[in-house]
Amino acid sequence: MREREKFGSRLGFILISAGCAIGLGNVWRFPWITGQYGGAAFVLIYLLFLLILGLPIMVMEFAVGRASQLSAARSFHALEPRGTKWHLYGYGAMLGNYMLMAFYTTVGGWMLAYFYKMVKGEFVNVTPAYIGDSFNQMLGNPLYMGFWMVVTVLLCFAVCSRGLRNGVEKINKVMMTCLLVLILVLVVRSVTLPGAAEGLAFYLKPDFSKLYEAEGGLFESIFAAMGQAFFTLSLGIGALAIFGSYIDQDRSLTGEAISITLLDTFVALMSGLIIFPACSSFGVDAGQGPALIFVTLPNIFNQMAGGRFWGALFFLFMAFAAFSTIIAVFENIISFGMDLWGWSRKKTVVFNLFFVLLISLPCVLGFNVWSGFSVPHIGGVQDLEDFIVSNNLLPLGSLVYLLFCTSRYGWGWDNFLREADAGDGLKFPKGLRIYVTYVLPAIVLFIFAMGYIQKFSA
Ligand code: PHE
DSSP states (O other): OOOOOOOSOHHHHHHHHHHHHSSHIIIIIHHHHHHHTTSHHHHHHHHHHIIIIIHHHHHHHHHHHHHHTSOHHHHHHHHSOTTOOGGGHHHHHHHHHHHHHHHHHHHHHHHHHHHHHHHHTTTTTOOHHHHHHHHHHHHTOHHHHHHHHHHHHHHHHHHHHTOIIIIIIHHHHHHHHHHHHHHHHHHHHHHTSTTHHHHHHHHHSOOGGGGGGSTTOHHHHHHHHHHHHHHHHTOSSSTTHHHHTTOOTTBOHHHHHHHHHHHHHHHHHHHHHHHHHHHHHHTOOTTSOTTHHHHHHHHHHHTSTTHHHHHHHHHHHHHHHHHHHHHHHHHHHHHHHHHHHOOOHHHHHHHHHHHHHHHHHHHHHHTTTTTTOOBTTTBSHHHHHHHHIIIIIHHHHHHHHHHHHHOTTSSOHHHHHHHHHOSBSOOOOGGGHHIIIIIHHHHHHHHHHHHHHHHHHO
16 A cells, blocks of 8 residues: 655645635635525524534544545545445545536636636726626636636646645645735725625624525525535535545644634635625625626726736635645545555546546536526536535535444444544544434434425425
8 A cells, every 4th residue: 555645734734624625615605605595694504504513524524534544435444344334435425526526627717717807807997797798708608618627627637646745735825825815805895895884784684584585495595504514614525534644643633623614714704795795886686696706806806906916816816725625626536546446646647637527518518508407496507516516415425424433333433532632632522422423413414304395395
């Protein structure tokens, strides 16, 4: 077995895990989902889920990764009791990683395309209506979108082929820091725009009746909040577990999980603070879905001194945030091939390069050539892929990790706790045993079932 690569530093580990967590989920998906499900009340539920569902499950994923020193494809084999079938979920995790990439690479490509548009100065002195049209025009052009998707995939595989420390870890540190700083600048600009107050109220003043406004009612909204909580933290498909396999037992895992969750939440909340004031200021509909940030942000840059420059930087950093997530998931995908079939790194990179390009096509085509395709209650190709991942594979996969770590038919509570607590730092609270063993799985299953019933019976 090959010697496992290790991170250069603790900060490297935290930043790369945060890099995997922080991505389109925070800056693209969080604002549009929040806009669709009614603002502040939805945000509160989402925050609650991060704390009571996300955080404990993140510790579990890291523990499984660190104890097995393997990716999700093989980690269950290594830890499960003899004769059990937990390892079958390895396939679920693989499916989740691939399916996520199937639409994520396209949105990553949108970020690059917008970087280019900003550099070109396409949005200098234009109206909000022009900015909206420009996005729709992009969606209508499969070649243009396909081009940026391909560039995204190529760049990310190139980084992965350079290995963990030189490629992923180094680039990531710089980019994440730049992104955090720029986000703060943009928050200041956005909340001081004329007409910002209305958007701020939508985002910050909870109106619980809004949760009932979704087609499927209250539980559709709660289901969506749960999906977003798992999505933003990258839970359920072993995406974080793999980084657990790249660290030693110097630090206990609970403290690390808290840092990562805080960073991730900070970025999401800040992007809301950028987007919603801008929506009310420029008359953009906050509930319009995936286009949201692409039709609001260029307006803000238009109102800023040096907006073209800041806008270009923003989309560049954002592309990198997306890339750090894509690269993390590619790392996973690559390790599947190496762990399962014993392929060399090179062979699995080449195979996956083509495979990921192939599975990314339907999402691109879904906006134009296949725009007639639509699933009732869900939507087009991208909506469908997102639904399968965020509302199904992530919560159910999280459930698998949860049961694996708490059940004596799995890896078991004692093993989990020993691994999670190994090293200096915060320990996992022992008193939570009953909660994580019985209550937490019940919550996830209940919301899942009710969400389905309401969403599809509406
Ligand atoms: N957390 C990532 C984001 O917010 C998305 C992701 C989900 C990555 C699941 C890996 C696994 O963009």
